[in-house]
Amino acid sequence: MSHYYEEQDLNRFPELGKYRPELYDIFMNYYQEVMAAGALTQREKALIALAVAHAVQCPYCIDAYTRASLESGSNMEEMTEAIHVAAAIRGGATLIHGIQAHNVAAKITI
Amino acid sequence: MVPFAQKLEGLGYLELQAAGVETLQVNLGWRCNQACKHCHFQAGPHRSEQMARETVDEVIRAAARWAIPVMDLTGGAPEVNPHFRYLVDRLYDLGLRLRSRCNLTVLLEPGFEDLPRFFRDRRVELICSLPYYQEDLVDRLRGPGTFLKSLEALRRLNRLGYGEPESDLELHLMYNPAGAYFPPEQEALEQIFRRELEKRYGIRFHCLYTLLNMPIGRFKEYLQRSSNLDMYMGKLAASFNPATVAGLMCRTLISVSWDGRLYDCDFNQALDLPLKEGLPQTIREFDRPILESRRIRLEDHCYGCTAGQGSSCGGRVAGE
Numbered sequence: 001m002s003h004y005y006e007e008q009d010l011n012r013f014p015e016l017g018k019y020r021p022e023l024y025d026i027f028m029n030y031y032q033e034v035m036a037a038g039a040l041t042q043r044e045k046a047l048i049a050l051a052v053a054h055a056v057q058c059p060y061c062i063d064a065y066t067r068a069s070l071e072s073g074s075n076m077e078e079m080t081e082a083i084h085v086a087a088a089i090r091g092g093a094t095l096i097h098g099i100q101a102h103n104v105a106a107k108i109t110i
Numbered sequence: 111m112v113p114f115a116q117k118l119e120g121l122g123y124l125e126l127q128a129a130g131v132e133t134l135q136v137n138l139g140w141r142c143n144q145a146c147k148h149c150h151f152q153a154g155p156h157r158s159e160q161m162a163r164e165t166v167d168e169v170i171r172a173a174a175r176w177a178i179p180v181m182d183l184t185g186g187a188p189e190v191n192p193h194f195r196y197l198v199d200r201l202y203d204l205g206l207r208l209r210s211r212c213n214l215t216v217l218l219e220p221g222f223e224d225l226p227r228f229f230r231d232r233r234v235e236l237i238c239s240l241p242y243y244q245e246d247l248v249d250r251l252r253g254p255g256t257f258l259k260s261l262e263a264l265r266r267l268n269r270l271g272y273g274e275p276e277s278d279l280e281l282h283l284m285y286n287p288a289g290a291y292f293p294p295e296q297e298a299l300e301q302i303f304r305r306e307l308e309k310r311y312g313i314r315f316h317c318l319y320t321l322l323n324m325p326i327g328r329f330k331e332y333l334q335r336s337s338n339l340d341m342y343m344g345k346l347a348a349s350f351n352p353a354t355v356a357g358l359m360c361r362t363l364i365s366v367s368w369d370g371r372l373y374d375c376d377f378n379q380a381l382d383l384p385l386k387e388g389l390p391q392t393i394r395e396f397d398r399p400i401l402e403s404r405r406i407r408l409e410d411h412c413y414g415c416t417a418g419q420g421s422s423c424g425g426r427v428a429g430e
Binding site: 041042043067070071072073075077 | 242244247287289291292293294295298299302
């Protein structure tokens, strides 16, 4: 293994069903139901998934949902904006935890 | 990858048979004022292949004799053939339904500015290439300046009534992806195009057709250069949709090349894969009843027409 992340491993996803296949099947059914068009379009869901993929920094998901976004008609501006939303929420989440640091510091400081 | 013919055998199609000849698609030549990166004919300004007047007359004779319901004119840019207007006039006189595929920018070329009125006066249905509603992507695929020229051509067509909601002057747009990925779901993309083209540029059209890039010609060269060919072919085969087979365009269409030879489709023409042996091979030999029951020549690029929603010169073939 030359890298922990191998591009072709994405196609090996079904191997996860080798053990406890009933859990894999439940997950896949849920996944497919969630990603199908509903109150949100498939295009909107692909953009959300792309943003989340960046937030959780999953290279497989970034690959899959970049393609899915293009294949549902999104453009690079929309995809980049979605990634900025992920970055903004992550950045904001980091900053808001600063209040905890302030609280702790206040508690132990004269 | 399972060979395409074998894939169909698995579905019970020992051979794929035509279901009629509703459309005669006439390729007037490979000369074009553009040189798009995805073109399966590798068309461009440098190409010299053009349908001669004698062949044009053979097309008119066949269309008249066999009363072909739809005449579909393509290229290259069909308009740059010097006999294009002559052909359209004769077919219009015959009362046949006329459809022409237009790259839009040709309508702004010197000597072609009156073409929109020419089309309007002969009730020609137009299918115009516009792969996206943003300049950067269109120009990367079709050449610098193409997008703004395309918008101007569309405005001129709209002003004549083409594409207006209540108008019978049909103006349809043709989308194809700008790379090694599949087209979006046709109806969803049509809604986006309609909203964005109206909001940004005040442009209207009737339908949007989505077309998958066929892995031949310049697009195949791109796939090879970018190391995407294996991935793309694998994805085509994995996305095979049996529901597309009955509606494949080759089942109701015959393609005639600039030199008068007959093919099952435009893609087989690009690959020089003629009709099967024993069938009429040229427009001079055109025989509708024989061609309507012909066996269709299949190769692995046919996966391009059966992937997902399917793909054809009229957009998607089936719902997913």
